[in-house]
Amino acid sequence: MVRLLQTTPPGGVEFAQCLAIARRIDSKDENSWYREWMGSAEDLRAEASALAQSGALEGGRSKWLRAIDYYEAAASGFGSCAERHQAVVAGIRGCALDFLGAGLSPGEVVTIPWLDDYPLEAYFLPAPHASEPAPIVICICEPGHRKEKSLLALAGHAAERGLSLLVADLHGPGLSSRFDEIVGRRDLESAIGSVMDYVCARDDVDDTRIAVVADDWSSSYVARGIALDSRYAAAVCDAGLWDIHERVCLSRRLTPDERACLPGASDCRVARQIMCPLLVALPGRGWLRADIATRLVAQMKRDHLDVTLKIFETDRDGPLDVGQCNDFIFDWLATRLSGQPRMRN
Template identity: 45%
Template sequence: MAHLNNERANAAFTRGHLPTARSNWLRAINYYLASTFELDAADKKREHVLRTMRACAHRYIAHLIPAGEVVEIPWLNGHALQGYFLPAPAASGRAPVVVCMGDPGHRKEEYLFKAARYARDRGMSLLAVDLLGSGTGAKFDEVVARPDLEASVGHVMDYLTTRDDIDEHRIAILGDGSESSFVARGVALDNRFAAAVCDGGIWDMHERAFLMKRLPLSCSGNEGGWLGRKIHCPLLITMGEQGWLESNYVIELFERSKAEHPDVSLKIFESSETAAAHGHRDNPTLANEFIFDWVADRLESTSA
């Protein structure tokens, strides 16, 4: 299915039908990504699939209007971060931007079909970035084993502030996946973000509480406190009612910490409205509309 969509995209491009080419490249990316789940990491076929998927992504962003670009962001020696930067449509000056980062295993190509249109429809640029690099340099398993993954977030911000098409006062970040606490830790260490959508340390709080019950002597006290209290920008936490963490427990943690943060919001999607599964997988459209509306409101208030 991935190959068929890729071939259909290339044929449409040859005939000058760019909208059809773009939509088929986007579908091919999704199918190629799905196919890798069944392939072992050492399988040579998997690397071929990933290279073909990246080629589709590169062609897709190169033929957007305005065109996107593949960017390299310095991070570790021998392992730069790679991202896709999609400029805001019809932007006449410096535009707001949303950074999308996920758990270490998430690939930036996901955000081309999961998030890009929500940013573009709201006049925002988007930077999709992952920890996987460009496929060269340091091995990924060595990278994700590092205890300081949150440092990557600051490097992404450093890069954005060098661009003359970005409003450095209107940069938001979306940490995809409710366990993406490295993004929350990165935001807590960098007060330049104007808004953040992530777990805000809820998962960290859950793990700490679990360990305190099991190992009371070694985990006495509340070391580090709530991570969210160190995040100074507006913060949105979203959860699904049917997710891994029970909603009652999430609400309890949220209410306990709300007084310590100037602008923190919690949205739990209920089963009756969908988007209630873990990661909002049952209706990501509904969740993304809510999330990007919230981001747009916060970035608009910052510009005022």
């Protein structure tokens, strides 16, 4: 509930709706939380579909996004109830499927081979009105994150710039997520290579113009997953900042002799291994202070010349304008995918 309110501009209709739902929750009724949030999510999903059918796809998209927030709020009110969990996942997936079928260029649900018994699932949206193979942006969700919200948040940005979009997560196909089976694997990053293999094999994709973006922008998971892969034309990830941050934190707990065995904080190994232009996008109030990020990216530029740092500032009392941030990111991606040659190491 707190997280939901933190992403909602205060004083607006959506903020008032959240408070209205919260007031209807009966603390003496253990089912009240789930019932109220699920009911409100279902209502929003129906409103979204009605808007899309009337031609107001953008209005529908906003309501589907909000419905997913409400489904997620419903999920936070119960423990390990499998039936309710599946109902929440079905609602979240339903929002994405409704959207995929409502656009001018209908999207599809695709299955991507990965592990022998564990395929990946992704949503693919073709570039609108494309008559030839189109450039594409791959959005990779952080381990544990679901892909539906990213699909709805990014689809418009991609379509406006003539880009196809593929959004993938690690939950596997269907309603019963098997993520717990693979979360401890050391080779999770190999999933990113499998997604890239699939995209390159599509006839409607220009395999010389493929970019990747992390669902939360500054992802060390994506940075590690694309290292040494020359097929990417551009990437939005943390470029190894988290790796450096971890080494610095670890070094503070070691003796001087032990510290000497670690690579230096200025050793940007991950960035050196990424073979395409990089955008490091960070919120002004995030896990890494802006001045530290600026200094570290300046160090990266010694080994990787094409690194751009963007700090998204916010008003002190307001949430980050994610739509505006994604506009900047997709403008940057569209420029890198405009047919310019990829950078080679």
